């Protein structure tokens with residue numbers, strides 16, 4: 001968000017809101033029950049360095065998962081252990097790249113297809129797009145036979161095999177990434193840019 005005017009691009013601050021998902025449905029999206037847990041101030045967006053800002057809440061989440069914290073219940077007049085885990089993040093696509101460490105630009109920008117991407121450049125708009133997602137449908141799905149509504153062809157190929165959580169972890173585990181604005185650019189081009197610190201959360205990938 002930009003708190004200094006509407007469309008001026010000169011300032012970018014990122015609020016991080018925490019929503020408690022095990023409240024009743026009628027309550028959990030009310031402003032009263034959302035927490036502004038962090039405000040990453042501008043003037044520039046954090047980009048891939050967002051991990052540095054997220055370290056304190058991730059430490060808290062680790063504590064909440066492993067040991068839990070004592071909370072007092074005023075209604076029953078007793079204390080209990082509260083545990084919590086990160087369920088999901090809601091963000092736009094560029095931020096998805098910053099949070100996951102996956103490159104969301106260029107010819108391999110689709111994180112669903114990853115290495116098996118079939119991308120193409122649009123003839124007139126010159127944009128790179130990934131138009132082959134009908135291959136994820138079951139083989140007799142009627143959409144696979146439609147031509148005009150999609151890219152002019154029927155879709156007969158089978159979907160790429162999905163990576164397991166361990167396979168994704170192995171891809172990012174050995175990436176050498178230093179946070180901050182360094183002049184030195186890595187000579188190896190990798191579609192994974194860093195090991196996101198969400199991987200430090202056991203609840204995020206170990207036990208799914």
Ligand SMILES: [Zn+2]
Nearest residue numbers: 110112113130
């Ligand atoms: Zn794709």
